[in-house]
Amino acid sequence: MKAINRFAIVGIAAVSLLLAACSGAPIKTGEANQYAGATNIDTYRGRNISATASGFQLLLFIPISVNSRHERAWKALLAQAGGDYVTNIKINESWTYGFVGTVYRTTLEATAYPRTGGSSGRSGKTDGAGYYIGGQE
Amino acid sequence: MSCIFRKVRPSLVISTLLGCVLLIGGCASGPTMIAPEPPANYERMGPATGAASGSLGILGTAYYFIPMGLNSRVERAYDAAVASVPGATALIDVTLDEYWVWWIIGTNRTVTITGEAIREVK
Numbered sequence: 001m002k003a004i005n006r007f008a009i010v011g012i013a014a015v016s017l018l019l020a021a022c023s024g025a026p027i028k029t030g031e032a033n034q035y036a037g038a039t040n041i042d043t044y045r046g047r048n049i050s051a052t053a054s055g056f057q058l059l060l061f062i063p064i065s066v067n068s069r070h071e072r073a074w075k076a077l078l079a080q081a082g083g084d085y086v087t088n089i090k091i092n093e094s095w096t097y098g099f100v101g102t103v104y105r106t107t108l109e110a111t112a113y114p115r116t117g118g119s120s121g122r123s124g125k126t127d128g129a130g131y132y133i134g135g136q137e
Numbered sequence: 138m139s140c141i142f143r144k145v146r147p148s149l150v151i152s153t154l155l156g157c158v159l160l161i162g163g164c165a166s167g168p169t170m171i172a173p174e175p176p177a178n179y180e181r182m183g184p185a186t187g188a189a190s191g192s193l194g195i196l197g198t199a200y201y202f203i204p205m206g207l208n209s210r211v212e213r214a215y216d217a218a219v220a221s222v223p224g225a226t227a228l229i230d231v232t233l234d235e236y237w238v239w240w241i242i243g244t245n246r247t248v249t250i251t252g253e254a255i256r257e258v259k
Contacts, residue, residue, distance in 0.1 A: 023236045029172040030230035060194060061239035070235065089172035091211055091233065095164060095193065095204075102193060102244075109168060 022063055025071035027108075029089055040116040041085045049086075050109040051076035058101040066104055073106045084112040164204055169211045171250065172231045176257040182225050185254040187217025194243020207246065214248040221254070228252035 053073035055066030065072075078086070092107040191207030206213075211233070219225050231252040238245050 026232050026234040028232045057244065060244045087174045090168040090170050092168045093166045093211055
């Protein structure tokens with residue numbers, strides 16, 4: 001009986017260890033610029049945008065919306081950009097003690113530049129990712 | 138002296154300790170630039186990767202509030218990625234990924250930053 005209990009404990013511990021490792025959804029900043037895909041940017045009308053997403057890690061190994069927080073913050077940032085050119089992306093990671101776990105919070109800040117159809121603003125050719133190669137007009 | 142401690146109510150001690158824990162048990166990294174505006178003219182230098190880890194934990198559940206390299210992990214990962222390509226000054230097409238693993242008395246979080254290294258051309 002004791003042997004069974006030991007096996008059960010070892011088994012539970014092994015399963016816990018296997019489960020208690022996870023990878024979050026990544027942030028791919030190249031997508032934002034591909035999405036913008038513009039050849040003209042009005043650099044005079046840049047605006048600051050930011051988005052935050054949180055998750056809770058219960059007892060250090062049970063993730064509750066922790067793994068998706070980067071992706072959610074990124075999508076919220078893109079929603080604010082509304083298709084504009086997004087650059088100068090900064091990330092701020094914070095955590096707060098929650099007694100039975102930890103709250104993790106990701107804040108993304110960036111500058112969004114509107115697209116222009118005319119000749120004003122910065123122009124140049126884009127590379128594959130939408131970053132601009134070329135000088136100021 | 139012992140009389141002073143005897144007069145202190147346990148609830149006050151617990152409240153004070155809890156207050157200290159709450160003050161200590163919360164922290165943030167500074168804003169870390171992961172995708173700066175590329176210079177007007179730049180040269181692509183190839184793929185770059187950097188990773189950095191940090192842990193939060195120690196002892197039992199209620200004491201998981203001690204950061205060990207946790208708050209600086211994004212900054213260190215970005216610096217490592219730039220440094221992985223000699224001569225690079227920044228990254229474009231940046232991807233940030235996080236992986237965590239529980240190690241009984243804490244949780245280790247590893248941030249990996251990949252991108253394409255660039256260097257400004259004047």
